[in-house]
Amino acid sequence: MKKNRLGKFSWLLGLMFVVLFGAVTSAQAATSDQSLARVKAKGTLVMGTSPNYPPYEFQINQHGKSKIVGMDIELGKQIAKDLGVKLVVKKLSFDSLLPALTTGKVDMILSGMSPTPARRKSVDFTNIYYTEGEAILINRTDQAKYKTKKSLAGQKVAAETGTLQYNLIKQQMPASKLTGMSSAANLILALKTHKVAAVVKGTASATAYAKNDPSLIAINGHFKTSTAQAGNAIALKKGSTSLKLAINRSLAKVKKHGWIQKKYLKTAGKYLKVNTADTSMWHYRDYFVKGVQYTLLIAIVGIIGGSILGMLLALLRFSVIKPVRWLATAYVEFVRGTPLMVQIMFVYFGIGMIVDVSALVAGMIAIVLNSAAYLSEIIRGGIQAVDPGQTEAAESLGMSKKATLQYVVLPQTVKIIWPSLGNQFINLIKDTSMVSIIGVTELIYQLGIVQADTYRGVAPIGVAMVIYFVICWLLTRVLRYYERRLNHTNTPVA
Template sequence: MKSPLIWLFAWLLCLGGLAAHPVQAAGDDSLAQIKAKGTLVMGNSPNYPPYEFTVNENGKEKIVGMDIALGKQIAADLGVRLVIKKMSFDSLLVALETGKVDMILSGFSPTPERKAHVDFSANYYVSKQYLIVNKADKGYYQDRHSFSGKKVGAVLGSTAATLVKQQMPGADLTTMENAADLVLALKAHKIDTIVKDSASAIAYAQSDSSLAAMDGKFEVSADEAGNAIALPKGATSLTAAVNKTIAKVQKQDLFNKVYLKDAGKAIAQTNATKSMWHYWPYFAKGVLYTVGISLVAVVIGTLLGALIAFVRLGHLAWLRALATAYVTFVRGTPLMVQVMFIYFGIGMFYDISAVVAGTLAVGLNSAAYVSEVFRGGIDSIAKGQSEAARSLGLSQKDTMRYVVLPQALANIWPALGNEFISLIKETSIVSIIGVADLIYQLRVVQADTYSGVLPITIAMVLYFILTFGLSRLLHHFEKRLHHAA
C-alpha cells in the first residue's frame, strides 16, 4: 500500500489534470498513440533482482532482469522502441497516473487498491512470499507465525508490507524504500526478517552466504501472488496488446527457460566482480550529476533569492505580499514534495525531464532561504550609512550598489556559504524521481553487489570531499571580502 501522503498527492494531481488526461473510453486509441510516437515508456525501479537490477557492462550501467526481458518483448511485438524510465518504487504509480510513463513493469502486484487507480494486464509471473533471515538464525524460525514481537521488514508500498500487516499479528513492521537498506538492517540485526517475493528472496540468499530464504507460508490470493503490468485507466487496446505478448511468453515458457536463467547469469557475473573499484564509473557519474545540479541550483537560488529580497524590501505592497507568500510556502513544505510536484505536476501539461525538474525544484527551494539571508544582511546595515550616502549626492540605486550591498555581502557570506554547502547534500532528494545523482548510484551499487556498508562509506567520503572543498573555497573568498571591506 502506498503511503497516505503519496496517495493524497496523486489524487490532487489527477483531480487537477483531468482535463489534460481524460479517462479513455472503451474504443480508446492508447495503442495507436504508442505506435505513432514509436516508443513505449516503461516505469521501473531497478533494485529488485532477479526482476530488475543493473549490471556494469564495459563501464556503463545496464538494466537487466526478467521484467526488462518482458518489456523488450512487448515493445518488439508492438514494433516500437522500449524506453526505461527509472525512479523510486513508491513514485511509479504517480508517474503512470500523470502520464510520465506508459506502463509500470516492476514487480507490481494487481491489488484491489491499485486497481482503483489503474488497469492491469494478466498476471505474467506467479510466485510465493518468502522470508529472508540471517542464516545463523534460520533454526529459530519456521514460517510467518514465528515472528510475533519481532521486527519484520518490507519494501514501502509493496504487497509484502500489506501481508505483514494482515497476516503477521504482533509483528513490528519496518518499511524502507530500498531492498538493499532492508538487507543491511537485517545483517546489522536491526530487524529480524524481510518479507519478499520468492524469486528475489532466493536471489539474495544465493548471493550472500550469511543469508537464508524460507517459505513464509502466507495465504496469498491470485492477485497478490502474481505480478502484472500496470496500465493507464481505460487503455483497453494497449492492455489487449500487452496481454497478447504475455500469453505468447507463457506459452513458450520463456520465464523459466530463458528469462530466469539469463537473470541468474547476470547475478553470478555481478558476484564475480563485487570490487568497488569495478563501480567507479557509477560513483563518478553520481558526483558529476550532484555537482552539476548543485551549480545550476546555486545560480537559480542566488539570482531569484536576491530578487525576492529586493522585492520584499521594496514599496510595492502587492509584490511584497506575493514574495512573502512564496517564501512562506516554500519554507513550509518539504523539498521532496516540491520535487515530486514539479516533476509529476508540470509533467501532466509539459514533458519535463527528471534532471530539469529536480534542478529547478532544488533551485526554487534554495531561493526562498537565500532571499531571507539577503534580506537580513541588508537590514543589518545601519540606516545612517544610506542617509550619509544620499546626503553626498548618491542616488538610491548607487547607494545600494556601492554602500549597502558590499557591506551586506561581507556580513551574509558565512550564511550564504552554509546554504551552498547544504545544497550539495539536499540534491540527494532528486534520486526519488530517477536522477542519477550520487545517492541514486549508491542504491544501484548496493543492488548490484548485495553490499550495504561499503557503498554508503564511499558515498559519504565523496560528499565530504565535495563539501570540504567548497567550504575551503568559500572561506578563501570570505577573507578577501573582509579584507576589501
C-alpha cells in the same frame, strides 16, 4: 423436471448474454481509447521500473558500462517487439512509479508489481504474467531461531512500503513489529546489521539475494494471497483498454511458450553472476563518478539560480508596492513550509503534465526554487543589518537609490551574510540527494544501485559519505578564502 430444464436453459442463456455483452463492451472500449494508437504513433513503449529488485530488474556493470537487465526487461522487450515499437526503460524509485504512470511519464509499469485492490483503484492491470510465493529472508545465524513466520512474533519484520509484502506482514503477522522502508537495498542492509529480524520479499528476489550472499537464507513464508492479487502484472493508465488487450495477447504468447522460466529467468541469472564476479567499490567507481557529476551539476545550478532568484525575492520584499511585497512573502513562506521532496515530485509530476520536462531538469528547477526561498531570507536579513547611517551618508553625497544599493548596501550585505551563505551552499549540496526519488542518477541514487547490485550494504554508504565530505570540505575552504578577502576590504562609505 421441465421447470428445472427451463431454469437451466434460462441461466445458460443469461450467462451467454453477459459474456457476449462483456466482449462487445470491451471491444467498444478498445476502439474508443487511443492508448495503443499513441504508443504506435510515437514508436516507443516507455516502461517505468525501479532497477533494484533482482532478478526482476537490476543494473549490471558490464565492461565499465551500466546496463539495466532482468526478467522484466526481457519481457518488456518482447511486448515492444509484438507491438512493433522500441522499448524505452525509465528508471524511478518504486514509490514514484504510480505517479509517473498517472501523469503520463511512462506508458506502463513493469517492475514486479502485484495488482493489489488499492492499486487497482488508480490504475489498470494486465493479466498476471508471473506467479510466485512470498519468502522470508533471515540471517543465516538465526536459522535455528526463525523457522516459520510464527516464530517471528515480537520481532521486527520489514518490507518495502506500498508493496504486497508490506500488507501481508500487517495482515498475517500481527504479532510481529512491521517496519516499512523505501528500497530493497535498505531492507537488506537493515537485515544484515540486525536492525530487523527478517525481510519479506517475493520468492524469486529472496532466492537471488540468498544465493549471492552466504550470510542470508530464504525460508518459505507460507503466506495466503487471494487470486485477485497473487503474482505480478503490468500496470497501465486507467482506461488504456486497447493497450491492455494488446499486451495481454503478448503475455499469452509468452506463457504459451514458457519463456519466463525457459529464457528470461535464466538470462537474469547469468547477469547476476556478472555483478557478483567483482563486488569491490573500485569496480563500481564509474557509478560513483557519474553520481558526483550529476550532484555537482545540480548543486552549481542550484547555487547560481537560487542566488539570483533569492536576491530578486529579497529586493521584492522591500518593494513599496504591497501586492508585489505580499506575493514575494507568500512564495517564501510557502516554499519554506513544504518539504523539498514534495516540491521535487510536484515539479516533475505536476508541472510535467503541462510541460514535459526530464527528471534532471525538474530536479534542478525544484532545487533552484527551494534554495531561492532560504537565500532570500539570508539576503534580506543582511540588508536589514547594514547600518542605516550608510544609506543616509550615500544619499547626502547625492547618490541615487540604485547606486546606493549597488555600491554601498549590497557589498556590506555580502560581507555580513557570507558565513550564512556558505552554510546554505553546503546544505544545498546535500539536498541534491532528494532528486533521486524521481530517478536522477546523482550520488545517492547510484549508491542504491551499487548496494542492490553488489549485495553489500555498508561499503557503498561509506564511499558516498567520504565523497560528500570531500566536496563539502573543499567548498568550505573556498568559502573561507573569500571570507578572509572580504574582511580585508574597506567599508565603502564611512
